[in-house]
Amino acid sequence: MTILKDLKAKQSRAAQLRSQLDFPVIDTDIHTNAYSPALEDYIAQYGGSRVVDVFRSHLKSNGLNALAAEWYNASPEERQNRRLFRPPFWALPSENTYDLATVALPGLLYERLEELGTDYAVLYPNLALFPINSSNDDLRLSLTRAINHFHADIYKPYADRLTPVAAIPLNTPQEGIEELEFAQKLGLKAALIPGAVRRPIQAVAEKYPEDSDLRRYAYWLDFFGIDSEYDYDPFWQKSVDLGINLSTHSGSQSWVARNSPSNYMFNHINHFADASEALAKALFFGGVTERIPQLRIALLEAGAAWGQNVLTHLVDRFEKRGNEHVQQYNPERLNRELAIELYRQYGHTLYQGRELNEQEIIESLFGVASTSRFQAQKPEEINDFALAKIQTKQDIWDRWVPNFYFGNEADDRTIVGALNPKGNPFGQKINALYSSDSGHWDVPELTEPLAETWDLVQEGAITAEDFKSLVFTNPYQFYTANNPDFFKGTQVEHKLKNNQAA
Template sequence: MTGNGTHDARRIREALGHVVIDADAHHVEISVAFADFVRDHGGGALLADPAVRALGLTDSAGEQVPALDQRRRRHISARPVWWTPADTLDYASVTMPALYHERLGEAGIDFAVVYPSRGLTLLSLENEDTRVGLARLYNEYVAEIYAPYRDRLSPVAVIPAHTPAEGIAALEHATSVGLRAALMPSFVWRPIPAFADAPPQYRSRLQRIDNFGLDSEYDYDPFWAKAVELDVPLSCHTSGFTLPGHFTPSNYSYAAGHFAAVGEGTAKSLFLGGVTTRFPGLRIALLEGGVAVGVRVYGDLVSRFEKRGRAGLDRLDPTHLDAAELHRLAGRYAPGLTRYAPEQLVPGTSAPDGQVDDFAASGVTSVAEIRDAFCRNFFWGCEGDDPLVGLAWDGRVNPLGATLPAMMGSDLGHWDVPSFTLPLVEAYELVEDGILTPAQFEEFVCTNAVRYYAGAGSSFFAGTAVAADVERIQSATWERTA
């Protein structure tokens, strides 16, 4: 991308005529400060967990990464070393909320939703007491340090969800300390029953992914209901470093696309499991993977529904085949097949457990209902320099001319953002290059974030610097849909 610098970001923002909402910025935690907060609030014992120390959450030493020979032996991923900005001012900005708040205007951003960085790893901790306890303290920590800056910066809660009850308790606590948005894991690793008796050293590698919807180990409906009741938008931002085919021990960049792969699995699980039908008010964001994967999944679902939905399946039912006619045709075109009885030429008709209709659990009965649920419940986090953002608005590609809600996430604080002031500049090149119209760009950097975080009329932005702008956006949306 070509632009950079404070002047360009300010100039772009001033010319827009609407606010810019960063849907996915990041806070980079100073580990020693968080560890001291944990100790000061009675959680010192939690820091003794070896997994916590290995993740670098207790001191300034950083994550304990095994050497390459050990990564190859155990087949574990290379890690994103040097993952924060090396510019002192930019690094200070994403670690110090006061400076973050002061400089946000330089980036052309009016309001930013701030996600964890090291805090992301808390959701995957295996020990329940450690996971739940540290997540709770983390939420209290960010609520406290961001309290004076909530007019422009909104920190996000981390919500462990190995069980629905665990998730519900975390949601209730997070809202009680004033956090208005929540980050849950994209999936949980579960034991595969057939390998439950395997030796412990192998059992951890013989697991399956539970995406909380289709074939989940638990009924998560109470958790979804609680999120809707509390009006908390849920986001998923788990890395795919542990997914087969999405990592290599020696090269971190081989993992490119891992967020998209994780987001795809979560969206399919929740949709095909019927979560989006049962909870139309649930808002789920799949962050950092980009909207292109959402476009593909939506198109795949529509195509498969037309072929494998209840109506399409009738065209595949082998009982409709005429065995006698097959035998006659074989006599003319493949005489060697006539030595078989006519019924042997027909494919098998077994349907284990009667499972035939892949869309039965989803609750949808038409392509229009797929569009409505998919484009209502799922929001897609996109980095500003992603040229595939335009696919979200491409009616030539999306069945029924659907528009998928894509949101700009700066990813401020991480390696892929060369400068604090660059994300909006890169995003605006989508307009300069003719990929998005100005109206579509407004949806990308503003309207869709309002739809996700505030819904039809919640108080997410109440008391913030953009509250009046959000109210106008919501009023306009109500008028268009009335």
């Protein structure tokens, strides 16, 4: 008891900072753990005893998915030969017992929120990622529903300061719609979706129907936009209609360039950014953000700098290959007479002793045997920006910036590039979110993230106005974009009213 009393007596840097702010602080990303015996009652309700057994097995393997568990059960030689990627390990701040218990006990987290310098937090149960990425239909659907119901119930008494996200599976648009509707009935206001779904390559699955190992490696990633197996527009529109804005934490560990059998950090660094970039580009190039401009997605744990980088590259590529611009590379526009004449005047040392062949000259210019392969039939096969209906550079801004918000962890200094208005062709800042990622190994002390973000202001890396945008303006804008009442009855609303009265 003395230890606990001493811990509570400490005043954090974050609490001191928050007392000086005239706006609320909204943390868009705190990870929580669940008390599994209580959760099992919900799992039994929706999935029966069999799913409870699967869940217990998952916990016994320390929460590892099947691929990760394989790594631990294999010898070093097997890991190398089978290219089993080194999975995450020691993912929680175990030495800091007080903080580890905090993210597992709703009442304690609620009590300590002032100490964290936070007025309101959006919570991401660590278990939520397990079912929505499962290919087992029964397990995915029943366990997702149980987890959502469980978290809605245990956090309901703390709704003025805490809200858990709903886990939403997306193997099909319909299952996503059904879970969104169920989440709304539970009172859940935000949602977590997978960044992609692994699907079998049909030709491989048909040719080798019994070879599970081969099919495990021969898959493609469906990012729900360009080239998707389904039309996900009804799901995106449903999220807008229900006022439940979406987010993702999905990563790319085990992808081809992140498949080290021995080094977790090799696989980890920037993997969230790679996965988020793929999802966002799929929605952009697939025309989703053009057809459903109200769609809002928070791409978390990836830093914000990549969002600025992609925006800049989209403009660069469009100005060279978008719409009519791409025609400057059309082989049919080659001035054959000029090319042949230039070879006659300057290329005689190249074809000395050979008979000048005009067709060989043309083929040599392109470095291919034939130019016929370039004759695409459909406009979208020639113009990669066609589905997004990009006509001007401004259209790129309109299809990218309002739709995507980029979660940035407190000590991630790449935010400097993301908030540099000279870093993109528009001279404006993208939407970055304060996302502490508390509850994971990169936050060994819960009370430090807000203060660490303010450290960047004191060092001159970002401005005080940037800080306000990160911790309040952008999060508030994101959550209220499709649900103006998102913060109704919360500490955020209370603080804003008090500030106005003052």
